[in-house]
Amino acid sequence: MSMDHFGQWPEAAWTREPASWALQSDRLIVEAAEGSDFWENTFYGFCHRNGHALLAAWDGDRAVEVSFDLKSFTELYDQAGLMLWHDQHQWIKAGIEVNDGVPHAAVVVTDHFSDWSLSPVPEWAGQIVTIRASWSNDAVIIRARTDKHPWRTIRVARFAYATGKQAGPFLCSPKRAGFSVEFLRWKQTAPDVDLHADPPIEE
Template sequence: MSFTSIPWNLGSWSNDPKSVRFEGNTLLVEAAEGSDYWEKTLYQFQHDNGHALLTPWEDTDGVEVSFKLNSLTELYDQAGIMLWYSPTQWIKAGIEMNDDIPHLGAVVTNEYSDWSLSPVPDWAGGMVTLRASRLNDAVIIRARTEEHPWRTIRVARFPFTSGKKAGPFLCAPTRSRFQVAFSHWLSTKPDEDLHIDPPIVNLND
């Protein structure tokens, strides 16, 4: 599968993280304590101080973000991919710690947030890849690890044909010193069909 690596310095942070540094091609990011994205539902609070590294996202591209899960250890530690249109219209999808177990999930927000999640205890400590691709008026979000095949997380309405952005994100709602090692940020061909898994990118190509 053809792909293009998106340079880390091409993106702009929605909110500056506590620290950013590089180890080779790996981006190491430390989240600010109390950072999160959420709009009103259930808790009534509005949080918009999470950290998303965003570039413009076109319908002609799928987007993939990869990172290590070994640093996600505390309640609500989270990282993955952010799809952004406006402060009240966005989707974050990835891994979030809940009750000491990593969960694969998504928060879809249109004025109000919802939350769907599924436990993936056998993914703990691995390298996970999140993928987003638009098809018609919707976005297809998938995830895999190096040991597990693509798994569809969510099909959600995301009808915006222009002005949208995408990229890696992380949040640390409950603690300090949460750091994520992002290894890849790729632009690929978009999904052809909901029921056909996209090819796995061979980074040695």
């Protein structure tokens, strides 16, 4: 599958096919299946592995970014963003998730057990969000911004896989049918120079 509009990622494949997806002009429009999610064990005791991530090989030499439109994010646990993947037990999903009626910058880091960090970003509602990951020293720096707000560092997490890494856009809809997301960009770009130095904004 060619993804020329999103950074020329070759041979991208879904972890699980969504309810529907289509390339329309310069956008990837995806509808999640009702009940889809990624989660491993922690607190709830269940494993959900039926979320939708479109993944391609990622060697980590370049940063990866995904941009998407928040206009459809209205219901509890509506979520989308960037998935970093090693296998079904080791992965990181970073994006925007609706919690208690407010969009949050959310990251789930999983190594057989998932954790969940949240930071409310109500001022981002309805905007275009970009999620970015840059890998070095067996870790990833995860940042987020909108087209109107600057980069914000939202997590530094261990991701100690020199080989076998994949990355790409994801979405899940644990609570409802009909949740659709428009992805505008999926690209590789220059890696971070430093944890405390913002990367450039490239269009």
